[in-house]
Amino acid sequence: MFEFQLEATSGAARAGLLTLPHGPVETPVFMPVGTQATVRTLSPRDLVTVGARLVLANTYHLHVRPGEDVIATLGGLHRFMGWEGPLLTDSGGFQVFSLDGFRRVDEDGVEFQSHVDGARRRLTPERATDIQWVLDADVAMAFDHVVPGGADEAREGQTLRAADRPTVRQTLWPILQGGTHQTLRAEGLQRILEMGSWTGLAVGGLAVGEPKAAMYETLEALAPRLPATLPRYLMGVGFPEDLVAAVERGMDLFDCVAPTRNGRNGTAFTPDGPVNIRNAAHRADPRPLDSSCDCETCTTFSRGYLRHLFVAEELLGLRLLSLHNVRYLIRLAAQMRAAIRAGHFPRWAADWRRRYTQPG
Amino acid sequence: MFEFQLEATSGAARAGLLTLPHGPVETPVFMPVGTQATVRTLSPRDLVTVGARLVLANTYHLHVRPGEDVIATLGGLHRFMGWEGPLLTDSGGFQVFSLDGFRRVDEDGVEFQSHVDGARRRLTPERATDIQWVLDADVAMAFDHVVPGGADEAREGQTLRAADRPTVRQTLWPILQGGTHQTLRAEGLQRILEMGSWTGLAVGGLAVGEPKAAMYETLEALAPRLPATLPRYLMGVGFPEDLVAAVERGMDLFDCVAPTRNGRNGTAFTPDGPVNIRNAAHRADPRPLDSSCDCETCTTFSRGYLRHLFVAEELLGLRLLSLHNVRYLIRLAAQMRAAIRAGHFPRWAADWRRRYTQPG
Numbered sequence: 001m002f003e004f005q006l007e008a009t010s011g012a013a014r015a016g017l018l019t020l021p022h023g024p025v026e027t028p029v030f031m032p033v034g035t036q037a038t039v040r041t042l043s044p045r046d047l048v049t050v051g052a053r054l055v056l057a058n059t060y061h062l063h064v065r066p067g068e069d070v071i072a073t074l075g076g077l078h079r080f081m082g083w084e085g086p087l088l089t090d091s092g093g094f095q096v097f098s099l100d101g102f103r104r105v106d107e108d109g110v111e112f113q114s115h116v117d118g119a120r121r122r123l124t125p126e127r128a129t130d131i132q133w134v135l136d137a138d139v140a141m142a143f144d145h146v147v148p149g150g151a152d153e154a155r156e157g158q159t160l161r162a163a164d165r166p167t168v169r170q171t172l173w174p175i176l177q178g179g180t181h182q183t184l185r186a187e188g189l190q191r192i193l194e195m196g197s198w199t200g201l202a203v204g205g206l207a208v209g210e211p212k213a214a215m216y217e218t219l220e221a222l223a224p225r226l227p228a229t230l231p232r233y234l235m236g237v238g239f240p241e242d243l244v245a246a247v248e249r250g251m252d253l254f255d256c257v258a259p260t261r262n263g264r265n266g267t268a269f270t271p272d273g274p275v276n277i278r279n280a281a282h283r284a285d286p287r288p289l290d291s292s293c294d295c296e297t298c299t300t301f302s303r304g305y306l307r308h309l310f311v312a313e314e315l316l317g318l319r320l321l322s323l324h325n326v327r328y329l330i331r332l333a334a335q336m337r338a339a340i341r342a343g344h345f346p347r348w349a350a351d352w353r354r355r356y357t358q359p360g
Numbered sequence: 361m362f363e364f365q366l367e368a369t370s371g372a373a374r375a376g377l378l379t380l381p382h383g384p385v386e387t388p389v390f391m392p393v394g395t396q397a398t399v400r401t402l403s404p405r406d407l408v409t410v411g412a413r414l415v416l417a418n419t420y421h422l423h424v425r426p427g428e429d430v431i432a433t434l435g436g437l438h439r440f441m442g443w444e445g446p447l448l449t450d451s452g453g454f455q456v457f458s459l460d461g462f463r464r465v466d467e468d469g470v471e472f473q474s475h476v477d478g479a480r481r482r483l484t485p486e487r488a489t490d491i492q493w494v495l496d497a498d499v500a501m502a503f504d505h506v507v508p509g510g511a512d513e514a515r516e517g518q519t520l521r522a523a524d525r526p527t528v529r530q531t532l533w534p535i536l537q538g539g540t541h542q543t544l545r546a547e548g549l550q551r552i553l554e555m556g557s558w559t560g561l562a563v564g565g566l567a568v569g570e571p572k573a574a575m576y577e578t579l580e581a582l583a584p585r586l587p588a589t590l591p592r593y594l595m596g597v598g599f600p601e602d603l604v605a606a607v608e609r610g611m612d613l614f615d616c617v618a619p620t621r622n623g624r625n626g627t628a629f630t631p632d633g634p635v636n637i638r639n640a641a642h643r644a645d646p647r648p649l650d651s652s653c654d655c656e657t658c659t660t661f662s663r664g665y666l667r668h669l670f671v672a673e674e675l676l677g678l679r680l681l682s683l684h685n686v687r688y689l690i691r692l693a694a695q696m697r698a699a700i701r702a703g704h705f706p707r708w709a710a711d712w713r714r715r716y717t718q719p720g
Binding site for chain 2: 044081283286296302312316
């Protein structure tokens with residue numbers, strides 16, 4: 001269980017197979033984000049239909065509302081949200097440090113204000129791991145402190161939990177921080193690897209507003225130092241061009257709210273770049289959003305109808321574009337996997353980029 | 361085509377079969393309302409799944425936005441909204457008279473202000489029929505004037521169109537007005553029946569705010585005068601108790617936004633009466649909304665999860681309750697049909713009412 005089998009490489013890109021309690025996950029893989037135990041506008045049946053395998057939920061949000069006790073009473077997170085496939089829970093570190101409101105950090109943890117009711121709450125690495133144990137996702141994340149150089153905050157809960165809990169149904173991955181400082185990243189990585197053997201490793205603190213070139217450089221410097229045997233989860237990425245760039249640089253797993261958030265804003269990913277469906281040019285356009293896509297949105301509806309839904313402020317529009325965008329990223333990951341296994345990923349990536357970024 | 365076969369009666373209740381170009385429709389039947397060419401939050405695939413047969417769309421709204429020209433360019437209303445089953449378009453009369461803003465009625469039609477851009481537009485019975493012909497639903501409705509006693513407004517377009525258009529793909533039903541005035545209803549009905557042979561008849565101007573007892577009395581007085589051979593469409597009904605009461609009084613077809621609007625407000629129909637899912641009592645409730653229901657919502661999710669979606673303002677909640685409520689009314693109609701065919705509808709209705717209206 002929790003084994004990662006590296007199946008093929010092409011350039012620095014990797015194709016692998018991660019075995020989790022709720023099923024196998026082929027990499028590269030894009031994880032749709034179900035922050036509050038729902039991928040916004042989509043049902044679990046939709047997620048199966050679009051080929052989602054690993055879905056992310058957020059410990060901070062679920063702790064604050066409805067509370068892990070409620071979710072446990074209702075049978076754990078899988079049962080609660082009706083998702084039978086693999087799940088990963090983020091630790092809540094990122095949210096605690098990025099949401100507005102009071103917070104106070106000390107050596108052991110962080111005190112913060114709930115964004116729901118303003119109540120003071122406290123999270124420590126141990127507590128974040130406890131909550132995630134109750135939530136019962138396949139993969140839990142260590143509680144991280146997202147500040148450049150803060151890579152050592154994540155440790156305690158990890159060693160603690162590796163010792164006193166069975167690993168049959170949940171594993172814990174550490175999060176490597178360090179911003180774009182390569183020295184800090186290298187030091188953090190060394191400490192994490194010294195702590196024992198892991199089943200996976202996350203790279204945090206990127207895609208948080210730094211220039212894209214800085215993110216790419218950081219990944220390029222980091223990738224050769226990472227153990228080849230561990231799956232590498234680049235947190236919070238991303239947009240299609242970032243997904244391709246990160247796979248090129250040896251990353252395996254990704255999550256981002258971009259497909260659903262952009263979908264709700266009326267932006268659809270296509271092989272020719274993003275399309276704004278509100279544009280008047282689509283008013284009577286009989287073409288699908290993406291003629292190469294097999295999703296319900298693209299096989300059923302015209303751009304003209306989708307534009308009508310957005311202009312008329314119909315909720316179905318938000319759902320149909322979210323559905324397509326998630327399917328788009330899942331297909332993109334599958335296409336990359338195929339190109340890696342066929343041994344021509346660099347050529348595939350160059351072709352993809354030429355088409356995706358062309359004007360118009 | 362457009363034939364209505366009366367299959368069984370039980371008391372005044374009727375079970376029938378209506379044959380339309382896009383398929384047969386068993387009655388009693390509840391039509392989900394897709395005002396703007398979408399049943400709010402639901403996809404056409406959802407509609408198939410919940411057993412919807414006849415779906416309603418609105419001429420006024422579609423004329424104003426996106427315009428019937430756009431819909432025609434995109435292949436007609438069925439293709440536009442991705443719905444392959446039978447469709448009925450309301451004429452727009454009700455909307456023109458009930459929406460806010462300027463309107464001026466004369467002998468030939470009505471001038472009004474678009475709720476979208478404030479532009480002045482004009483609808484006449486001929487124009488409303490023309491627009492519906494372009495939209496290409498199976499059943500079009502005559503342009504009606506919703507004021508008590510205004511039952512004669514609906515005629516011109518009807519006789520006009522019956523003469524000069526093929527009836528292969530679309531039929532036109534008149535709307536009987538007259539409020540709760542039985543004399544006006546009787547006169548209006550006589551004039552409508554004198555105008556020629558129809559394939560169906562709608563009863564308008566009820567469920568518009570009058571006391572329920574007045575609606576029931578009006579239907580009781582009206583039903584014996586209606587030709588048994590025509591399907592009877594009671595417009596804008598309804599809530600479960602009204603659907604049962606109207607079937608008891610000989611009505612066959614129904615439409616209402618109640619299941620989707622109530623669903624979006626967090627109210628679910630169940631055999632034991634409405635449930636407000638936001639109620640704190642459902643916080644950790646593992647039961648489905650309605651344990652007798654076969655819909656995706658009831659077979660997948662707990663009340664606790666559904667409450668979480670509403671409290672956390674997740675869009676999936678609106679969709680899941682809308683889906684259940686539409687399925688509830690479609691099953692209710694199917695249960696009534698079965699009771700009528702089995703010859704014990706009055707007993708079924710009494711049992712149903714006893715359970716539905718009991719407190720708690």
